Amino acid sequence: MPEKLVSVAVDGPVGAGKSSIARAAARKLGFIYVDTGALYRAVGLYCRRSGADMSSHDDIAARLPEIRTEIRLIDGVQHIFLNGEDVSEEIRLPEISMAASAVSAVPAVRAALLDMQRKLARENNVIMDGRDIGTVVLPDAEVKIFLTAAPEIRAKRRYDELCAKGVSATFEEVLADLNKRDYDDSHRAVAPLKQAEDAVLADTSGLDFEQSCELVCSIIKEKL
Numbered sequence: 001m002p003e004k005l006v007s008v009a010v011d012g013p014v015g016a017g018k019s020s021i022a023r024a025a026a027r028k029l030g031f032i033y034v035d036t037g038a039l040y041r042a043v044g045l046y047c048r049r050s051g052a053d054m055s056s057h058d059d060i061a062a063r064l065p066e067i068r069t070e071i072r073l074i075d076g077v078q079h080i081f082l083n084g085e086d087v088s089e090e091i092r093l094p095e096i097s098m099a100a101s102a103v104s105a106v107p108a109v110r111a112a113l114l115d116m117q118r119k120l121a122r123e124n125n126v127i128m129d130g131r132d133i134g135t136v137v138l139p140d141a142e143v144k145i146f147l148t149a150a151p152e153i154r155a156k157r158r159y160d161e162l163c164a165k166g167v168s169a170t171f172e173e174v175l176a177d178l179n180k181r182d183y184d185d186s187h188r189a190v191a192p193l194k195q196a197e198d199a200v201l202a203d204t205s206g207l208d209f210e211q212s213c214e215l216v217c218s219i220i221k222e223k224l
Helices: 018-029 036-049 057-062 094-104 107-123 133-137 151-164 171-187 209-223
Strands: 007-011 032-035 069-074 077-082 126-130 143-148 200-203
Touching: 007 018, 007 133, 018 032, 018 036, 018 126, 018 209, 032 036, 032 077, 032 107, 036 069, 036 077, 036 094, 036 107, 036 126, 057 107, 069 107, 094 107, 094 171, 107 126, 107 133, 126 133, 133 143, 143 209, 151 171, 200 209
Parallel strands: 007 126, 007 143, 032 126, 143 200
Antiparallel strands: 069 077
8 A cells, every 4th residue: 555645547438448447456456446437427317317408508507406426335336326316327328328428518517526536536545537537637646547449349348238237229329329429528628538648548459357457557556
């Protein structure tokens, strides 16, 4: 365990395996894992449930006072609560991915969640993943990693994940959604997805899960 608190920022596009790889790396290194994307998914879920106009920043922002998101560790596993309800499974549905992308482009949403994310980093050794962790949320993180893979590889991983959960979708639909999210995330006006100048690029296209975890752990250990 490092003598001082350490923050690791893991950014990258949808389907790159950020959550699962960062979670496994955190477990191996004894860090706390923070899935920031899950917070945006929870906000997106609420807005979708409540009939918000997902194209209206004003409509989405107006609902923020009604939303209370919380991260809880239960038996070492991160759970996301929305107004007291555990929504950890529901926020992973494909339609919620698109809702998350929509709300993440709203400045008021990003501001509301920023303090929560930074507080976790101030108080713990963390591995935090998302789209703008190294560029906006934790610009002074000791370690920054940009995790990616080819679009077709990422779509296949996401498709297999959905199939395993019994979610009906075709590979073509998953790839189309992924390409749209890539475009939206990298072209939004607020905190677009991009590799931080001091981030290490980790391309896992030719790696399996264990190899990807080892790559990320080795990058962290080298930096520390």
